[in-house]
Structure formats: C-alpha cells, structure tokens
Amino acid sequence: MDASVSNRRTDIKRDKPTYARRPRVSGIDRALEILDYLKGEAEPCGPYAIGRALKMPLSTAYAIIDDLVEKGLLARKPDGAVWLGQRLYHYGLAYARALDFLDIAIHEMQELCRVSGETSQVCGRDGDQMVVVAMADGPGHFRVTSRVGTRVPLNWTASGRLLVGHLPETERIAIFRRAARVSPTGRAETDALTLARNAEIALAQRLSVQISESDFAVACIASPIRDRLGACVATISVVVPEQKALQNSDRLAELVRRASERIESTLGWRDH
Secondary structure (H helix, E strand, O other), X not given: OOHHHHHHHHHHXXXXXXXXXXXXXXXHHHHHHHHHHHXXXXXXXXXXXXXXXXXXXXXXXXXXXXXXXXXXXXXXXXXXXXXXXXXXXXXXXXXXHOOHHHHHHHHHHHHHHHHXXXXXXXXXXXXXXXXXXXXXXXOOOOOOOOOOOOEEEHHHOHHHHHHOOOOOHHHHHHHHHHHOOOOOOOOXXXXXXXXXXXXXXXXXXXXXXXXXXOXXXXXXXEEEEEOOOOOEEEEEEEEEEHHHHHHOHHHHHHHHHHHHHHHHHHOOOXXX
C-alpha cells in the first residue's frame, strides 16, 4: 500500500472528533424524581404532566409510572392521575417505629395535649418548608387546617423560624430570601433580615409565637427540640385560638418549653 495513503487514513482516525458520553440516568433515579415530584405537589398528578414537568421522555415517564403502580409504590386514581401508594405508607411506618426520637416526641406531644387541653404538634423542616410530622387534636371544638404532612413556608409559622435559628446568619438570610412568601392573612413577616434576626432570638429564648400569620384567628406557640450540637431538629407546639393565646400565653409557653426540654433530656441532648 502506498505510504501516503496509509498516513492519510491514520490522520483521519486521529482527527475523528470525540464526544463526551452523556451521564446515564438510572431507572431508580427516574423513579425517585417522580416520587419527589408528587411529594412536592402534594396532590395526585397525571403521567403526562409529570413527564413534562420533569423534562422526561413521555414514553419513559409512562413506563416507570406503570411499573411503580404495579409494585404498589404509586396508586392510580379513577381519572388516571397517580398518587403515592400504600407500600410507601408501610415503609414509612416501619421507619418511624425505628426512630426513638419520634416515639419520645409523640409521647410528649400527647402529654402536652392532655395537660394543656389544646391541639399539639411536632413539626420538622423539609427544605424551604415546615412540615407537620405528628399531631394530637385537643378535646374541644377548635380544629386547625394543618394536618400531618402539611407543608407551609418557613416564614408563616412559629416552628419555621425555630427550625433555622441555629444556622449561620448568612445561611438564614439566604433561606428566607429564597423561601419567604406572603401568607393568606398577609400578616407573616417576609423581610429576610428581620426573619433571620427573629429566628436567632426565638431559638435563644426557646420560644416562638405566631398569631394569625398563616390562618386568621389561629395562634401557635412553639419550642425547639435541639440535638447534642444545638441544632433545632424539630419543634413541639400548641395551636390555639388567637384569643386564648393572648389570655394564657405565659402558661402555654411554659408547658411547651417543658415538653421540649423533656424530649431533649430523655434523648440525652441537654448538654448544649
């Protein structure tokens, strides 16, 4: 073979462009995207809407959703929309049973409900939102709209401020700048600097109070549950009519503080 021809072929191979391989998204990652999306939406959604929202090929979205429905991880509604399935609920129960913290917190929450005669809650943080983890209804006729699983912006609630109170100031400000929203009553603070400062003060005082910030005529009195390092991992609170909070604020505040302190003591977290 002519040497010049051979050299040209070698040059062609050498000069052939190379392309970086696109990262492969596994089926598990896709499934988690779908589950996380539904959790965030907090209501059933159609497969088409899910695929479009996640920028996922529709054929892939439909195939994964069908598989998750078949395995009980999703449940299909009569209109074709899907929601979190019963199998996930059983996983959640098994996980919750393994958490000493949740057992102790729920016990204290129920005791707080009994001694105060008011609706009590344990709340945690899910990203930029506060989530109701557990709840005990008071014996009276007063009922609140926030049930277990309810998620609301951190700036709407007494608990939301406590849950970020241990973070560095710059991080608190960044969170509130990103996450603060106008509440239905229009009374929730939205200024990030004010919220960041109030969060730090509330945590130091082990008490946060909000009145009619998220719901009209509804108040919440919350105290932090802090781990060994002083981080607020959850809150315990009472939810009461606004007038009752104004009339009995000292008593309710003391009951809530004692409940949070007992949880920390039981778990060996009172060294901070």
